[in-house]
Amino acid sequence: xxxxxxxxxxxxxxxxxxxxxxxxxxxxxxxxxxxxxxxxxxxxxxxxxxxxxxxxxxxxxxxxxxxxxxxxxxxxxxxxxxxxxxxxxxxxxxxxxxxxxxxxxxxxxxxxxxxxxxxxxxxxxxxxxxxxxxxxxxxxxxxxxxxxxxxxxxxxxxxxxxxxxxxxxxxxxxxxxxxxxxxxxxxxxxxxxxxxxxxxxxxxxxxxxxxxxxxxxxxxxxxxxxxxxxxxxxxxxxxxxxxxxxxxxxxxxxxxxxxxxxxxxxxxxxxxxxxxxxxxxxxxxxxxxxxxxxxxxxxxxxxxxxxxxxxxxxxxxxxxxxxxxxxxxxxxxxxxxxxxxxxxxxxxxxxxxxxxxxxxxxxxxxxxxxxxxxxxxxxxxxxxxxxxxxxxxxxxxxxxxxxxxxxxxxxxxxxxxxxxxxxxxxxxxxxxxxxxxxxxxxxxxxxxxxxxxxxxxxxxxxxxxxxxxxxxxxxxxxxxxxxxxxxxxxxxxxxxx
Numbered sequence: 001x002x003x004x005x006x007x008x009x010x011x012x013x014x015x016x017x018x019x020x021x022x023x024x025x026x027x028x029x030x031x032x033x034x035x036x037x038x039x040x041x042x043x044x045x046x047x048x049x050x051x052x053x054x055x056x057x058x059x060x061x062x063x064x065x066x067x068x069x070x071x072x073x074x075x076x077x078x079x080x081x082x083x084x085x086x087x088x089x090x091x092x093x094x095x096x097x098x099x100x101x102x103x104x105x106x107x108x109x110x111x112x113x114x115x116x117x118x119x120x121x122x123x124x125x126x127x128x129x130x131x132x133x134x135x136x137x138x139x140x141x142x143x144x145x146x147x148x149x150x151x152x153x154x155x156x157x158x159x160x161x162x163x164x165x166x167x168x169x170x171x172x173x174x175x176x177x178x179x180x181x182x183x184x185x186x187x188x189x190x191x192x193x194x195x196x197x198x199x200x201x202x203x204x205x206x207x208x209x210x211x212x213x214x215x216x217x218x219x220x221x222x223x224x225x226x227x228x229x230x231x232x233x234x235x236x237x238x239x240x241x242x243x244x245x246x247x248x249x250x251x252x253x254x255x256x257x258x259x260x261x262x263x264x265x266x267x268x269x270x271x272x273x274x275x276x277x278x279x280x281x282x283x284x285x286x287x288x289x290x291x292x293x294x295x296x297x298x299x300x301x302x303x304x305x306x307x308x309x310x311x312x313x314x315x316x317x318x319x320x321x322x323x324x325x326x327x328x329x330x331x332x333x334x335x336x337x338x339x340x341x342x343x344x345x346x347x348x349x350x351x352x353x354x355x356x357x358x359x360x361x362x363x364x365x366x367x368x369x370x371x372x373x374x375x376x377x378x379x380x381x382x383x384x385x386x387x388x389x390x391x392x393x394x395x396x397x398x399x400x401x402x403x404x405x406x407x408x409x410x411x412x413x414x415x416x417x418x419x420x421x422x423x424x425x426x427x428x429x430x431x432x433x434x435x436x437x438x439x440x441x442x443x444x445x446x447x448x449x450x451x452x453x454x455x456x457x458x459x460x461x462x463x464x465x466x467x468x469x470x471x472x473x474x475x476x477x478x479x480x481x482x483x484x485x486x487x488x489x490x491x492x493x494x495x496x497x
Contacts (some may be wrong), residue, residue, distance in 0.1 A: 003053055005046065006093040011035040021047035023058070024086065027477075028262050037482065038062045038088030041269070046078070053078040053096060062087060204420040205408060205482040207319035211237050215373050217308060220360030228307050229359060239314035239404045247453045259454045262477055263465035266485070272474040273438055273488045275496035280441060285491075287440045288413040290329040290338070292347035294378040295354045303381040303411060303442050305359075312394035313405040316448070318376030320420060323368035326351055329415035338415065375416075382410040383442040386489045389473060390445060393487075396463055401456055406448040408484060412439040443491050446484040449477075460485060471495045 003018040012035055016022065023030040024046070026039035040060035047054055054075035057064035064071050065085040066078075080096040214236050219229045288294045297303045308315045327338040328347050341347050355363040355374060363370040394405045412420075417437055438444035449457050464475040464485060474488040474495075490496075 001048065001051060001053070002097040003048065004095040006095065007034070007090065008092075009034065009036050009087070009090040018046060018048065018053075021045065025058075026087070028267050034087065034090055035483070036087035036090045039086060039090070044084070044086050047075075051098065053094070055084065060086070204417070206317065206420060209316050209319040211240065213372075214308070215369075217377070218361060223359070225304060226359045228310075229305055231308050231310075236309040236314055239309040239311070240316070240406075242402075243314065243404045243406045244451055245403070247456075259458070261458050261461070263461055265465040265468045266461055266475050266477045269476065270438075272496050273444075276443075276474075276488070276490055277438065277441060279496060280443075280491060285441065288411070290341075290347070290413050290415045291326055291375055291378055292328060292341055292350050294381065294411065294413050295350040295374075296347075297442070298378065298381060299350060299354060302383075304384045304387065305377060306380050306382065306387060306390070306410065308380060309404075310394070311404065312398040313390070313407055315380055315407050315410070317407065317410055318372075318379045320416075321372050321375035321379065322419070323372040326365070326371065327415070329413070329418070379412065379416070380410055381442070382445060383489065383491050385491065385493060386410075386443060386445060389467075389487075389489050393447070393460075393463065393467075397456070397460060400459060403456075406451065407445055408448045408482075409439055409444075409446045411442045411444075412437075414440055438486070438488055441491070444486065444488045446478075446482075446486050448484050450483045 005016045005018060005022070007014050007016060016032065022032055022045065023042050024032045024034060024039070024044045025042040026034060026036060027041040030042045038061075040058065040062070042058045043060040043062075044064045045056050045058060047056075055064065055066065055071065055078050056075040057071055063086075066076055067083055068085075078094050078096070080094065082094045084092040084094070086092070211233065214233045216232045217229055219226055221227070286293075288297060294303070298305065306315060308317075326341045328341055328345070329338050339345075341351060351365060351374075355365050355370070358374070358377065363374055365371065365374075390407070397403070397405055414437075417440065447460070449460075452460075461475075461477065464473070464487070467473050468475050471494075472489070474490075476486045476488075478484050478486050
């Protein structure tokens with residue numbers, strides 16, 4: 001039996017010949033890694049068993065669909081021409097050549113493979129009929145027909161129940177998937193993979209920052225920690241151009257050849273982060289629910305602002321920041337609720353105090369462009385222990401390649417995370433006040449890698465792996481549309497126990 005898998009999504013197209021077994025997912029934990037943010041770490045397995053080809057879903061978040069039907073439980077039989085849909089936009093066509101007429105199978109004209117096998121009524125072998133009057137009703141025959149109809153009706157009802165049970169509550173009428181699983185990231189009963197999938201869903205990319213909308217930062221302060229915040233838009237633009245400058249050997253449309261050597265340290269997942277986040281929560285850390293909370297943390301010195309650009313890096317942060325009036329956010333209902341922050345509101349004073357003296361600059365809360373600039377500067381903050389770590393990474397990379405690093409996220413408030421995930425088909429609903437996504441802790445930042453050649457990525461991964469071994473940070477490689485190196489530092493400088 002020869003098996004070929006024709007795999008297509010918006011980022012890649014390839015043909016894979018199956019030998020015995022193939023696992024598919026978004027991380028190196030799978031044998032075949034695909035660029036689709038909707039995939040789980042290990043999403044689906046296709047394997048041969050005897051003269052049969054089977055597929056099973058690995059308890060993935062977004063499921064595996066066979067000819068439009070979501071599969072679960074025991075492996076399902078694959079036939080020539082079957083189509084699988086996994087992740088957000090990956091489709092797989094199965095081609096089986098076993099030298100028989102079965103190769104002509106087409107799911108468009110054949111009966112669909114059912115998730116439930118309805119048992120057929122057994123018909124006993126004929127026995128000699130007893131003498132009877134021809135004018136009497138055939139009671140035995142009528143009873144057999146009735147029993148058969150009851151079995152078929154019952155089987156049909158069971159099939160409908162199974163199909164409805166398999167359908168996720170967030171499925172749309174066109175069959176596309178909107179996950180609505182609600183999980184407390186720090187709750188009990190979550191295994192490492194489910195936590196990784198949920199935390200990865202928070203790793204939603206912002207819009208790329210439009211350089212023309214970037215404002216000069218001119219601080220006037222005696223605070224030594226803030227003297228380097230004065231950065232012009234021209235400096236930002238120069239750093240961005242150098243980061244994206246063409247490299248030798250660059251492929252078409254930014255496609256780089258294979259050859260990523262991912263260290264084991266970057267494959268482990270979010271385990272260390274979830275443990276440290278739980279420690280922070282137990283020590284009383286209060287996550288920023290909205291921009292007013294971020295302002296309060298800046299005023300208290302809990303978080304510090306990072307210069308938006310330097311020779312060794314630039315912050316592509318705040319591209320999705322809005323210019324609308326500020327609102328507060330709270331966990332009320334599954335999606336959360338917000339209310340306008342105006343004079344008299346409990347949080348208004350934090351925003352007003354910061355706007356009146358933002359490191360010597362003044363902003364008007366009634367001005368739309370000023371509101372957007374306040375948001376962007378608050379998004380450039382993180383925990384003070386993270387600053388020297390980011391600077392060290394950026395300098396090490398710059399000394400080797402002479403190019404600035406592109407940093408795509410630092411600290412976010414919960415309402416900003418919700419804003420980013422609203423248009424993401426793989427987003428999760430806010431799971432309640434128990435959740436502490438990494439970027440709301442002030443301890444996480446991302447380094448974009450899509451524009452980097454393999455040599456640069458492998459170099460950075462080795463540096464990150466060594467720093468992780470030294471207990472300085474926890475790093476993870478992320479795939480999909482938000483391909484990056486996700487980095488988490490320890491707020492107290494101590495790795496989790």
